[in-house]
Amino acid sequence: MPGRRRSIAETEQAVQERLGGFELQREQMAAVANIHRAAAAVRQHLENSALRPHDLTWTGFVVLWVLWIWGEAETWSVAEEAGISKGTLTGIARTLEARQLVARAPHPEDGRRVLLSLTPEGEELMERLFPAFNAEEAFVATPLSAEECLRLANGLRAIVAQLEEHGEERRRQLLDGTDLAPRRSGRRSRR
Amino acid sequence: MPGRRRSIAETEQAVQERLGGFELQREQMAAVANIHRAAAAVRQHLENSALRPHDLTWTGFVVLWVLWIWGEAETWSVAEEAGISKGTLTGIARTLEARQLVARAPHPEDGRRVLLSLTPEGEELMERLFPAFNAEEAFVATPLSAEECLRLANGLRAIVAQLEEHGEERRRQLLDGTDLAPRRSGRRSRR
DNA sequence: GTCGGATTATTTGATGCCAAATGAGAGGGC
């Protein structure tokens, strides 16, 4: 069978053989695996269709989106909404600022904080870009009815909520005793 | 309302106000947005729970997984299954090889190709790691029944299939006339 | 055999990404 992509059925067959000896949470595994396949495929399509002509990355677009919807906002809030770390946002904001799409302003009452907002160019870009972006969202979801889309969104929301509510505690419990080697990547501890 | 994360309802209200003038594919937008929220949340949880003690990244684990399930395989095939580009795989394989988890071997009949496989250490790691990983997959999916997991997986598969079957053509149609500025990142054209 | 096009994996260059460290400011206690 060389030279061909494996089908889902083949993969699941192979998994079954390999994992015959394990107690396996099959359905949950399928859900998690497909979340990532779908996320990567959708992201790639959107970057290479709607976003490519404007030379925006996925994350850059999400940040613009958040500012478009919410208006001026503090950086920590933008990072939260966009689902990225504060450190990552600093970099994204820098590149968007360099392209005159985003403006950075000091908080009037607190010198530590920074406010982000769209420039007029950024607003204009989003007004032109959003319809195209939304059309591609509709394209990727073509096989699903509107109701199925909502069902899908609800299932995914439940997973996000589960992690927001219980994820941290779970990780604490799991990793408590184990004395953890530091992450291989990331800034080194001074110790 | 400062200092608090916005709820889904608040976000959708704001979106509605901002986008009142646009024709909006609402359900499809919700589905796409939540795919990414969920993917990021799940990935983060799995990296910080099951994978952290072994200092593996998500992608590193996926590559090991593919090799565990399929056995020795060619690099293009591993990249395809793992959902990453060939170039990325080269790097991942290098780090996994340096950690003695993966072996690289020349193809017996074709000097251009390379075969990857798990080392005994890699096999042993996966046998210990997989049950823990699967337990966390089950944890993130706690709010969903087994049937709901399958429904979710099916919906996501349909999206992946849509893009595999029609994505490239769609992109070609969309970007045909427009003369595209080169990507900002990536190796520069010699021109 | 050797040239040339096709098909591989790898390298390159720029950005994305996280977590930990750092720097800069706020605010209370004295």
Add this chain to the structure above:
DNA sequence: GCCCTCTCATTTGGCATCAAATAATCCGAC
């Protein structure tokens, strides 16, 4: 005023990521 602690954003370090360029090899035509 001067600490001390808390809370921000930013910097840093290491890996991940893609697309295009390059290098290595194969294979058919001649």
